[in-house]
Amino acid sequence: MKFALRPQLHGHDTFAAFAEAHAVSARDLIFTQRILQETFMQDSPAQVLFYDDFCDGEPTDIAVDRMLAAVRGLDFDRLIAIGGGSILDSAKVLALDSDADVAGLFAAGVQPGRKAGLILIPTTCGTGCEVTCVSVFDFPSIGSKIGKAFDAGFADHAVLIDEFLSKIPYHVFATSSADALVHAMEIYLAPKANAYTDMFCMTAIRSILQGYMRIVRHGREVIQQDAKSYLTASNMAGIALANILAGGVHAIAMHFGSAHHVPHGEATRLFLPSVFKIYYRKAPEGKIADIAQVITEVLDLPRDGTNPFDALDALLAQVVPTKRLRDYGMADTDADRYATKVIETQQRLLVNNYVALSNADIAGVYTELM
Known part of the structure; x- marks a missing residue:
């Protein structure tokens, strides 16, 4: 029998309370949807990368390859992913210390380290992937979704913020x-x-x-x-x-x-x-x-x-x-x-x-x- 809880768990009523407690700054990169940033995070000093600019649904290997190219051109200390499972799963890969594309990362035996701190914050109440190390992407070339566990995919902190359910459809x-x-x-x-x-x-x-x-x-x-x-x-x-x-x-x-x-x-x-x-x-x-x-x-x-x-x-x-x-x-x-x-x-x-x-x-x- 084996059991582990890797990320530290935190709970806050609002994004503002989280940002203050975790000293969010310009050295952080927030990875989220545009509507979430406009609704809850407009006053944040952090850099922002929008999932919407790369994908309008669940992530494919092709879309995540484009995200990887964008992230590798940015300078930041922590990646703060805020969103549903698609965003959090993508962030686990974006934080890896590797120059490989998704196909290379999903190859057997490939387990890169992490190049930045990672904070995962869900805005839905389902995937639970803020505390897992698995990323699941759609691979259209084989007609199926595939998941892979990355040892470095566990976040440093998983944060539950009640406010984010206030606008959920x-x-x-x-x-x-x-x-x-x-x-x-x-x-x-x-x-x-x-x-x-x-x-x-x-x-x-x-x-x-x-x-x-x-x-x-x-x-x-x-x-x-x-x-x-x-x-x-x-x-x-x-x-x-x-x-x-x-x-x-x-x-x-x-x-x-x-x-x-x-x-x-x-x-x-x-x-x-x-x-x-x-x-x-x-x-x-x-x-x-x-x-x-x-x-x-x-x-x-x-x-x-x-x-x-x-x-x-x-x-x-x-x-x-x-x-x-x-x-x-x-x-x-x-x-x-x-x-x-x-x-x-x-x-x-x-x-x-x-x-x-x-x-x-x-x-x-x-x-x-x-």
């Missing part, structure tokens, strides 16, 4: 928080999970489900009241993710998200219920029973044999609605081909499944959601 909140839920549920069931990851995962699962129930009962206005809880739950799931990788839900979502340009959190939410129903059918007496019990308690389900993962599916449909796969552009004939691609490209994740998913299982998930 509902769809971004919903899909990012659902991704945190997926992280916690998958890692709780992972073969290498331990007592420490279990503690963080179960706390995150319960907290997010309680928040969703409050949305159903009281409306979306409670999200701001619960901002700190969502940020903390996401961070806890991220801490678990830094120690144990996710599994089949992410593997299936990685390929689908790449093929149809679906944001990561939306893609993982799509496949969560179907995959967990397979797990529950195949091995209901294992650790999945603990998750089933939490769902039963938080959703106040009757003790009449109701499948808790059917109830979870119904809850997610209310809080994080999605579309059928055909509405994203998938064809009925794609299921088998997609399943084969997942098996070929996502073994890094599939080895962490609760129970094995066959090619037929994965194709069945795609078919069910068509």
